[in-house]
Amino acid sequence: MAAPVVGPDASAVPLPPVRPVRPLHQSSLSTTSSSSTGSSILPEVVKEEELAHSSVALKAKHYKHASFAANVLDIIHTINVPTWDHASIAPEDIKVFKVSGSMTNAVFFISCPSIPSAHTLLLRVYGPSSGELISRPRELHTLHILSSRYHIGPRVYGTFANGRVEEYFESTTLSAEDLRNPEISRWIGARMAELHSVDIDIVEDGAEWEIAATANVKSWLGHARDVLSLPAILEAARREIDIDAFEVEFRKYTEWLATVDDEQAGNRRVFAHNDTQYGNLLRLKALSPGVPKHRQIIVVDFEYAAPNPAAFDIANHFHEWTANYHSDTPHLLDPTRYPTADERRNMYKAYADHSGIVGVSDHWLGVLEDQSRLAYNAFSSSDDSRRMRISLFFGAVAFYYLLTSSAIDIPAYIPSSLSWYTGATMSTVATPKGWYKRIAPHPAPEHWTPRREALALAVLRSTKVEPEGFTLALFSDKVEDKHVAVDSLGRVVLVPKGDHDALVAHATDATALPETGMFRNLWQVARPTTGQPIDRIIVPKEGGGNAEISVSGWAGSAEEAMPLKRPVEGHEELPVVLKELVGLALEAREEFDSGKVDQAMVSRVKNIL
Incomplete structure (x- = not known):
């Protein structure tokens, strides 16, 4: 097949047929509907077989109320969180600190200053409809497997009707500039290699799977169409995004990509994070003696974690170098900030060293570079109209998040910071x-x-x-x-x-x-x-x-x-x-x-x- 204009030339390598996706086995996780009075709108109750569960539901908007602290304490005692078994702890002793009201979760730090031995906890309350785009059962199962078997990510202590309680890390979140630090970049490469060593079949519980890059686009297309059908969306925006054209072009690109896919090298199938932006990377404030320095990097937020080609995860991370989510225009990417060849090789080398690959050669690094560049080019084509449609498609998906998934302080309007999605301003x-x-x-x-x-x-x-x-x-x-x-x-x-x-x-x-x-x-x-x-x-x-x-x-x-x-x-x-x-x-x-x-x-x- 001739390469579409969005992709560079490469030698053809046949791609094995993609295996169809199936849900995870119900033996390990389950969902049930909740009608708790804790919230007027709740997601399905998500449980994991090996984790303790409380039926209490929390209403995130009431986090300043005394009843919220009392319910949190009830949850903590029910799921038997270590170091919180003091009978003297009362609701008024608990300090609730709101971290963020994100598009998919409300996040809180829970502490008890009067009892220092009670470790700070991270409490996550799911957004009312966040399960539309994120499989909460899958996310919970992934977190539990990664933390309990591979010591990757935070430990999950237990669940409640509309959220979960996690391990808290004394850490700082990386910044956009931290990604450009050569040593930190090597640490990220090492940690990514460790995640990619996870056995896909164990995390997927033996189910068949499809790579996330194609599975997600297929599942999100419907949501994007729903957003574009809203009366508030300008007809000019619908024409500019042209979701039908995007669908055709995405299919053509993936068909062409299959002809250059090297599953034995840079594009081997791995369990990938798929969202390694700097906000999802923590740096521990203290590291235990004898622990390798790269282990001070902790990866969090596994909502999008799923099987993918290794190079896709790497390319996505490099793409995140071009973002600054704390600028006046967090939705715009700056291509000039994409890592240089030397910066990319710096991370490749660390990734290879921790992947168990002996005697990494320049040729192997070149293969990895080629595969990552192919993945990156899907979103950085010289064809401006195609790039715009791809960007706006994912904008429409994010727009859907805002409409359905805010867990706390959900506004009665669509934030103006997203107005670039709905017209020619892009x-x-x-x-x-x-x-x-x-x-x-x-x-x-x-x-x-x-x-x-x-x-x-x-x-x-x-x-x-x-x-x-x-x-x-x-x-x-x-x-x-x-x-x-x-x-x-x-x-x-x-x-x-x-x-x-x-x-x-x-x-x-x-x-x-x-x-x-x-x-x-x-x-x-x-x-x-x-x-x-x-x-x-x-x-x-x-x-x-x-x-x-x-x-x-x-x-x-x-x-x-x-x-x-x-x-x-x-x-x-x-x-x-x-x-x-x-x-x-x-x-x-x-x-x-x-x-x-x-x-x-x-x-x-x-x-x-």
Whole structure:
């Protein structure tokens, strides 16, 4: 078969037929439905035959309540966690520290400061629907086998109705820069080799399996289609992602990849982690005497662990070098940060040394490099449209996570940080931040008329000096196929489609927030002085009328903390989507000068609101 444009040339090596996937044997694990009152929505109860289980369910949002600590203590006693058998421990002695509210879990550290011998524990509460994309029975079985038989990963002490209790490691999480440290990179290579030495048949419990790279795409396609069918998704986004084209191209690529697959070398089938980004790699703060230095690296979060070609796991790790999940654009990858040939060989050598391969030659390293590059190229093709579709497909899957899987503090809106998934912003700008610098003059502003039916968003600002101020109005002119804005000076300008769609997406997200019960749906930021500016957001409703949100006291930047004067349905700070939306709108006031305002145009816009 001729290679598609997404893959490099390589010699043909036949691939054995892929074995069909079957579920793990029910003898080792089970799931049952839960109707516990601990939570209104719970995943299936997941048990492992060799692990103790408690029927108690936890509601993660109530982690600050005394009842949460009491339930946690009940779970700990039921599953008989070592060092926690002190009869004197009371619920009020327990310290609950929230680590994160991730897309699939809520994670807490549980400690008892009054009894130092009681080891800190890690408590994981599953998201209500996280099992849609992650097999919780499989994950639990994997963790138990890896920790009990291979001493890899955290020990699982037991399970409860919607989560599990794990071993806590006194450690620090690696950073993006840590991956580039040559010694740490060698440690990661060594630890990956140890994981890849695990017997697949033991972890898979004798069941037949399919490599994760193809099995996951097949199972996630349906979820991606579900997301794209949502009314909130723009038709332009559906066309840009083109999931049907992705499916065809993915099949062609895997068919071609089979012709160059070398299962005896770099692409041998192994039990792979499949998610070795820096956030899933811990470094122990202390190492016992005599333990090899690379063992200070602990791999966690095995949600995606499954059989895969070895090179896929390595290539995925190298791909993670290009990510920075703590930047302003965590969803964008920087290809310039991909490891150099020397950096890759540094890790290959450590991997080979700990794989039991004697006399590793440059030729063997070259084979591994070639196989890893083939795997990497599936996501870094020179074909921009294909790369975009692949990236956006996985974006849609992540989008699905946000809709279904948040275990704690699930917002009533889709976070604006994911608005890049739903429009052309992927191909033009990462986020709409800085949109005002990308506007262009309207070719005929004197002939342009604001129309109510074209209005997408308006923002007004009230201050002591300017009680009826105007900030911005966005219009989608379908007649002329233009995206128009009127700024604070009353100037009519053109806005790039990607920026326009992202701004409107922010506004739509904001309207899904809970009502405050205040006049004009006011969200009030706590400030030491009164008379704060009020930004009024107006979004037209289908069928007539407006959705309105007002924000009092926005100042500084969207990155600053803005605690609310009065909490709103669990929101103690101004929601991120509102902070970002007001900040974006205020870009239209950067050149504001009251003496230069086209009051006639501003009045025409206000009249249609």
